[in-house]
Amino acid sequence: MEPIIGYLVILNVVGLFSMWLDKRKAIQQKWRIKEATLLTIALLGGSIGSWIGMRVFRHKTKHMSFLLGIPVILFLQIAGVIAFYHFFT
Numbered sequence: 142m143e144p145i146i147g148y149l150v151i152l153n154v155v156g157l158f159s160m161w162l163d164k165r166k167a168i169q170q171k172w173r174i175k176e177a178t179l180l181t182i183a184l185l186g187g188s189i190g191s192w193i194g195m196r197v198f199r200h201k202t203k204h205m206s207f208l209l210g211i212p213v214i215l216f217l218q219i220a221g222v223i224a225f226y227h228f229f230t
Contacts, residue, residue: 149187152190153187155187156179156182156183156187156188156189156191156192156194157187157193159178159179159191160191160194160197160201161194161200163200163201164200176206176207179191180206180211180214183211183214183215186218188214191211192215195211
């Protein structure tokens with residue numbers, strides 16, 4: 142269980158950091174992180190960090206793929222954890 146928690150903590154920090162970095166680069170009009178990369182980080186388990194990053198840095202909040210996608214990914218991940226816990230513990 143501890144390795145899974147460590148993995149999720151790291152991935153959520155990466156999600157938060159990637160939203161901050163992409164927002165910073167957007168302001169500076171420099172290279173950007175691909176939207177597919179940001180969504181992949183969320184899909185791999187960084188959805189909480191990505192969602193917090195969206196809110197704190199007000200980044201990607203006008204893009205429907207993020208406005209709806211990140212909360213849906215988060216909901217499905219929470220539902221998956223609850224189902225896993227219910228059926229396998």
